[in-house]
Amino acid sequence: MKVIKQSPIKATLTLLALALASTTTMAQELAITVTxxxxxLHFTPVVTAAHSNESRLFMLSDMASTELQAMAEGGDxxxxxxxxxxxxxxxxxxxxxxLLAPAMSASFTLTNDSGNTHLSLAAMILPxxxxxxxxxxxxxxxxxxxxxxxxNAYDAGTEANDExxxxxxxxxxxxxxxxxxxxxxxxxxxGVTDMEANNKVHIHRGSLGDDDMSAGxxxxxxxVQRWLNPVAKLTITVL
Amino acid sequence: MLTFNAHKNIHKNTAKNSIYQIVITSLLTxxxxxxxxxxxxxxxxxxxxxxxxxxxxxxxxxTNLTYGQPLSPIAxxxxxxxxxxxxxxxxxxxxxxxxxxxxxxxxxALESNLAxxxxxxxxxxxxxxxxxxxxxxxxxxxxxxxxxxxxxNDAFSGLTGVDISTLVLNQEKxxxxNVYDAGTELNNExxxxxxxxxxxxVGFDAARNDIDLVGYHSGVVSKDxxxxxxxxxxxxxxxxxxxxxxxxxxx
Numbered sequence: 001m002k003v004i005k006q007s008p009i010k011a012t013l014t015l016l017a018l019a020l021a022s023t024t025t026m027a028q029e030l031a032i033t034v035t036x037x038x039x040x041l042h043f044t045p046v047v048t049a050a051h052s053n054e055s056r057l058f059m060l061s062d063m064a065s066t067e068l069q070a071m072a073e074g075g076d077x078x079x080x081x082x083x084x085x086x087x088x089x090x091x092x093x094x095x096x097x098x099l100l101a102p103a104m105s106a107s108f109t110l111t112n113d114s115g116n117t118h119l120s121l122a123a124m125i126l127p128x129x130x131x132x133x134x135x136x137x138x139x140x141x142x143x144x145x146x147x148x149x150x151x152n153a154y155d156a157g158t159e160a161n162d163e164x165x166x167x168x169x170x171x172x173x174x175x176x177x178x179x180x181x182x183x184x185x186x187x188x189x190x191g192v193t194d195m196e197a198n199n200k201v202h203i204h205r206g207s208l209g210d211d212d213m214s215a216g217x218x219x220x221x222x223x224v225q226r227w228l229n230p231v232a233k234l235t236i237t238v239l
Numbered sequence: 240m241l242t243f244n245a246h247k248n249i250h251k252n253t254a255k256n257s258i259y260q261i262v263i264t265s266l267l268t269x270x271x272x273x274x275x276x277x278x279x280x281x282x283x284x285x286x287x288x289x290x291x292x293x294x295x296x297x298x299x300x301x302t303n304l305t306y307g308q309p310l311s312p313i314a315x316x317x318x319x320x321x322x323x324x325x326x327x328x329x330x331x332x333x334x335x336x337x338x339x340x341x342x343x344x345x346x347x348a349l350e351s352n353l354a355x356x357x358x359x360x361x362x363x364x365x366x367x368x369x370x371x372x373x374x375x376x377x378x379x380x381x382x383x384x385x386x387x388x389x390x391x392n393d394a395f396s397g398l399t400g401v402d403i404s405t406l407v408l409n410q411e412k413x414x415x416x417n418v419y420d421a422g423t424e425l426n427n428e429x430x431x432x433x434x435x436x437x438x439x440x441v442g443f444d445a446a447r448n449d450i451d452l453v454g455y456h457s458g459v460v461s462k463d464x465x466x467x468x469x470x471x472x473x474x475x476x477x478x479x480x481x482x483x484x485x486x487x488x489x490x
Contacts, residue, residue, distance in 0.1 A: 039454035103327040103454040226457045
């Protein structure tokens with residue numbers, strides 16, 4: 001876990017904020033748990049950030065940025081982290097220390113600066129070509145309490161959902177298969193489609209999959225690696 | 240869909256606790272007044288004021304929102320602060336029996352239950368049922384409701400460990416419930432493994448051959464959508480949410 005933009009001055013300010021029974025414009029302490037609700041999907045390293053109302057990680061019906069594409073096709077969040085850093089966001093990276101396995105949770109804390117009023121999150125879902133779990137600009141409540149937000153699976157619209165083994169490099173076809181997933185993903189699929197007609201970010205239509213681990217159209221196992229929304233739960237405690 | 244629930248943990252004193260405090264304060268006041276009288280009048284026949292235990296009653300209405308998944312007899316329990324299942328944890332045997340076979344008897348018999356009830360029979364698609372539950376137990380502040388989607392291997396829906404102590408009289412609260420997978424039986428949809436009318440197969444099997452962690456269900460595939468060994472058809476597919484639940488405090 002790495003928390004960016006935390007300094008002694010910041011900590012002092014936070015204490016001061018608590019002492020003054022913090023008003024709406026002060027920094028907040030957030031205790032966050034992200035839960036992978038599925039039994040068959042892995043999440044690649046998760047990036048979570050508090051940012052201003054002007055920044056967006058992604059937006060439905062908009063084209064994905066190249067940084068979002070790199071996350072959605074290959075699980076690489078470094079580009080998104082740079083974008084967020086440049087926008088003075090408060091960032092948490094990779095709270096699970098790698099893949100967030102099915103049904104597992106990862107917890108972390110995030111202190112947001114006063115202008116960083118909105119929370120976003122992204123991580124690629126595996127197996128998929130360019131699917132990701134996301135939260136787009138959820139307004140962080142002023143009032144202390146515990147809040148629960150359920151997250152859907154999105155499609156970045158940058159790669160055809162052929163559902164066969166391939167590459168995680170942006171622009172290259174196929175799905176990345178990291179070693180922990182190797183045994184659970186099929187082989188020799190002929191490809192579900194080579195088209196990506198909707199090139200905007202959209203709600204993922206789900207994987208087709210098939211029931212043949214060594215042939216068929218898809219290398220995805222249809223009775224294990226499909227999903228229904230929501231795919232993740234975020235519990236945010238505003239302290 | 241972005242669902243959003245706020246659980247405000249600010250009011251540490253629940254409605255119940257506050258009422259108890261008022262009752263206790265009243266008792267003390269009356270008691271002191273009575274003592275004062277007896278002292279003045281030399282009357283020793285003072286009987287302490289006995290308050291009957293406070294009763295709480297709730298009505299719980301469930302609606303089956305699916306197309307073709309009857310729900311097994313609905314189990315409802317009131318209990319202390321605990322959860323009967325959790326994403327990422329193994330299912331209890333009581334939950335496994337319910338989720339694989341629709342059998343809620345172990346679940347209703349759990350010692351942790353302070354009050355429980357169930358519906359008379361299964362709840363067909365599109366139908367609603369209202370159940371009533373009452374308790375005088377001051378600790379029965381948490382609600383669990385659970386039911387199986389019977390044309391599946393081990394899918395269930397419900398909610399567990401929900402704090403209902405803040406409900407005031409006649410207040411109602413609703414949820415749209417998603418579908419969990421007990422993780423105790425592979426979703427092979429095979430002949431003989433599904434207890435509902437689609438198959439009439441075996442319900443509970445003590446062997447655990449799936450991930451053995453509770454999670455959200457990935458939906459049934461069916462033979463119509465590429466699972467050749469499945470006994471299910473397109474008509475058994477479902478999506479979230481599967482159940483609507485409304486609770487009203489009636490007493």
